Amino acid sequence: MNFTQQLVNGIVLGHAYALIAIGWTVLLGVARLVNFGHGQMYMLGAFVTWYGVSRLELPYFVAIPLAMLAGVAVGYVMQRVMLQLTLKQDLVSIMIVTLGFGYVLHGAAALFFGSTGQILETPFSTKDIYWGDLWFTYQDIAIVIAAILFFAALKYVIDRTRIGRLARMVAEDPQLAQLAGVNVRRVYLGVFAFEGAAVALAAALVAPRTPILTSMGFDEVIITFVVVVLGGIGSVTGSYVAGLALGLFTAFFGAFVSPAYATAAAFAVLIAVLVIRPGGLAVSPGGRRA
Amino acid sequence: MKTGIKTVLFAALAVIGFFVPILLGASGAVYAACVLIAIFAVMSYGLDIVVSDLGEVSLAHTVFFAVGAYTTALLSASAGIGPVLSLAGAILMVLLVAAALGFVTLQLREFVFSLVTYAVAVVAATIAQNWDFLGGSDGLRGIPAFELSWLGFTARNDQELWPIAYLLLLVAIYLVSAFRRSKLGQAAMMVHLNQRLAVTSGVDPQRVRLQVFMVSAPITASAGWLYSYQRAYISADVLETYFLILMLTAVVVMGRRLLLGPLLGVALIQVQEKFFSFGGYVDKIILGSVLILTLAFLPNGLFGVVAPLRNLFTRRTTPVGKTIPERS
Numbered sequence: 001m002n003f004t005q006q007l008v009n010g011i012v013l014g015h016a017y018a019l020i021a022i023g024w025t026v027l028l029g030v031a032r033l034v035n036f037g038h039g040q041m042y043m044l045g046a047f048v049t050w051y052g053v054s055r056l057e058l059p060y061f062v063a064i065p066l067a068m069l070a071g072v073a074v075g076y077v078m079q080r081v082m083l084q085l086t087l088k089q090d091l092v093s094i095m096i097v098t099l100g101f102g103y104v105l106h107g108a109a110a111l112f113f114g115s116t117g118q119i120l121e122t123p124f125s126t127k128d129i130y131w132g133d134l135w136f137t138y139q140d141i142a143i144v145i146a147a148i149l150f151f152a153a154l155k156y157v158i159d160r161t162r163i164g165r166l167a168r169m170v171a172e173d174p175q176l177a178q179l180a181g182v183n184v185r186r187v188y189l190g191v192f193a194f195e196g197a198a199v200a201l202a203a204a205l206v207a208p209r210t211p212i213l214t215s216m217g218f219d220e221v222i223i224t225f226v227v228v229v230l231g232g233i234g235s236v237t238g239s240y241v242a243g244l245a246l247g248l249f250t251a252f253f254g255a256f257v258s259p260a261y262a263t264a265a266a267f268a269v270l271i272a273v274l275v276i277r278p279g280g281l282a283v284s285p286g287g288r289r290a
Numbered sequence: 291m292k293t294g295i296k297t298v299l300f301a302a303l304a305v306i307g308f309f310v311p312i313l314l315g316a317s318g319a320v321y322a323a324c325v326l327i328a329i330f331a332v333m334s335y336g337l338d339i340v341v342s343d344l345g346e347v348s349l350a351h352t353v354f355f356a357v358g359a360y361t362t363a364l365l366s367a368s369a370g371i372g373p374v375l376s377l378a379g380a381i382l383m384v385l386l387v388a389a390a391l392g393f394v395t396l397q398l399r400e401f402v403f404s405l406v407t408y409a410v411a412v413v414a415a416t417i418a419q420n421w422d423f424l425g426g427s428d429g430l431r432g433i434p435a436f437e438l439s440w441l442g443f444t445a446r447n448d449q450e451l452w453p454i455a456y457l458l459l460l461v462a463i464y465l466v467s468a469f470r471r472s473k474l475g476q477a478a479m480m481v482h483l484n485q486r487l488a489v490t491s492g493v494d495p496q497r498v499r500l501q502v503f504m505v506s507a508p509i510t511a512s513a514g515w516l517y518s519y520q521r522a523y524i525s526a527d528v529l530e531t532y533f534l535i536l537m538l539t540a541v542v543v544m545g546r547r548l549l550l551g552p553l554l555g556v557a558l559i560q561v562q563e564k565f566f567s568f569g570g571y572v573d574k575i576i577l578g579s580v581l582i583l584t585l586a587f588l589p590n591g592l593f594g595v596v597a598p599l600r601n602l603f604t605r606r607t608t609p610v611g612k613t614i615p616e617r618s
Contacts (some may be wrong), residue, residue: 030512034404034405036404036408062364070597081586082582082585082586084586085585085586090347091400091401092341092345092400093586095347095404095540095591096347096542096581096585097581097582097585097586099349099534099535099538099579099581100535100538100539100581100582101582102379102531102578102583103531103535103574103577103578103581104575104578104579105572106531106574107570107571107572107573107575107578108575110571110574111571111572111575172352184603198552201382217604218412218415218531219412219415219416221408221412222408222409222412222413225405225408225409226409229402229405233402247552260416260420261416261417261420263412263413263416264413264416264417267409267410267412267413268474270406271394271406274394274395274398274402274406275394275395
């Protein structure tokens with residue numbers, strides 16, 4: 001039945017969205033940083049995985065860490081270049097710099113991987129499951145499981161461990177954290193490296209669902225914006241719920257109204273929320289909502 | 291410098307500027323580059339007052355550019371309306387769009403503002419690609435030549451379009467400089483630098499932001515207006531990130547709040563891309579890197595590197611250090 005099928009699609013899509021947004025959630029909620037190159041980092045993760053699997057003929061499980069490593073490298077370099085801006089908390093410049101990085105990544109990826117579309121095939125994505133009238137792939141199951149595990153682990157690390165406390169402390173008050181002996185630079189570099197790894201992992205898992213293009217980063221990032229803002233900026237649990245809700249919304253909108261305008265519709269939801277409760281979106285550092 | 295001398299100097303510069311294509315050999319490629327530089331500079335001036343004066347990063351200026359271009363294309367190709375009225379139409383249309391966008395984003399600041407404006411740009415691109423009214427992915431063709439029949443003026447190529455492009459550029463520069471001297475311009479700076487002070491001085495920050503937006507959008511849209519005549523066809527690629535990155539780089543590369551900064555920035559980028567190109571992808575890397583490096587390492591732009599040298603040549607009006615008191 002079409003409705004149940006869309007429900008399944010929506011749940012898978014929702015977990016995919018949440019997974020893609022996880023890096024941003026941490027970046028924003030925990031370190032109060034932004035990254036407009038997020039979409040292009042997603043694209044890079046997808047292409048490195050594709051390159052590993054189809055050109056280097058590596059097993060999928062080796063290609064994923066490879067993509068994550070590339071993500072860590074890009075994230076680290078980005079933060080290293082703009083460290084001074086980060087320490088000054090010059091968000092306006094950080095936004096433009098990350099946008100510039102996204103543009104450079106797009107150019108570099110097109111140069112290296114070519115500008116034609118590719119299909120990333122994994123051992124899971126080619127195996128279908130039929131369950132009554134429902135159809136999905138093992139890749140879909142992998143996405144859902146990975147997203148749930150990742151979110152649970154993240155929630156635990158941020159709330160319960162020393163690393164999480166350090167990151168939250170830096171977000172709350174960088175100067176004070178420095179006085180208390182925290183190596184603020186290292187935390188910022190670490191958070192950005194994490195963002196790179198997280199988005200690359202998401203890309204390696206989610207990208208097999210659709211053809212990949214080096215130009216796809218531009219609109220890919222919108223979904224992340226919507227998830228992060230709807231989830232109550234920086235809240236880990238909120239992002240998960242918002243991702244799931246947005247996935248269901250997009251699946252049903254795409255199936256029953258128009259697939260071409262699904263992104264536009266998701267954005268319309270964002271605008272509606274912003275107009276209805278504009279004051280409720282202030283960032284609370286530390287990822288905890290006031 | 292005194293205002294009188296400054297005015298004469300600017301006037302002289304404005305006259306010389308017109309002959310730049312001739313000085314560079316007057317070839318077709320030179321005219322094409324000069325017209326594009328003028329158009330993109332005008333586009334960047336619109337963003338300049340939002341980024342440099344108001345201190346917000348609007349990523350929706352490509353939408354204003356596109357609104358100008360699409361309105362012109364629809365009016366001139368489908369309805370057969372001339373350039374003067376199509377400019378009026380483009381400005382009217384963009385004011386509506388800017389007002390709507392300004393109203394929605396009134397409460398938003400910093401990155402949430404940028405995030406929403408970026409999303410607007412992406413959504414506009416999907417709409418332009420899918421909506422048949424705007425030509426879908428094929429775009430709109432058949433935009434007639436720029437023709438002012440009552441003056442007997444027709445611009446069939448870039449050389450003939452140059453006077454119009456140059457005039458538009460001068461108007462844009464004049465508007466930006468007039469804006470900076472105006473009450474609104476000063477209020478924008480105050481909101482940018484010290485919002486509390488602005489509020490206690492009786493300035494309403496939200497009103498100022500909306501007003502700056504409404505001044506800025508028509509400037510960028512008028513660039514779109516001329517661009518559609520220059521290209522003779524318009525498609526969704528006017529909403530590409532390229533234009534956004536080009537504008538942002540042009541605004542910051544020379545140094546912010548320099549009147550000729552965006553023009554020189556655009557000229558630098560366009561000359562590289564038109565005459566010293568390394569292919570589209572490498573050019574992308576270069577443009578992005580210039581943007582990154584400027585912001586990360588040259589907070590005052592290229593001019594900030596050169597400016598201190600100027601002090602070497604200025605004559606001191608007061609002696610350095612303390613004067614030795616005379617003995618009595």
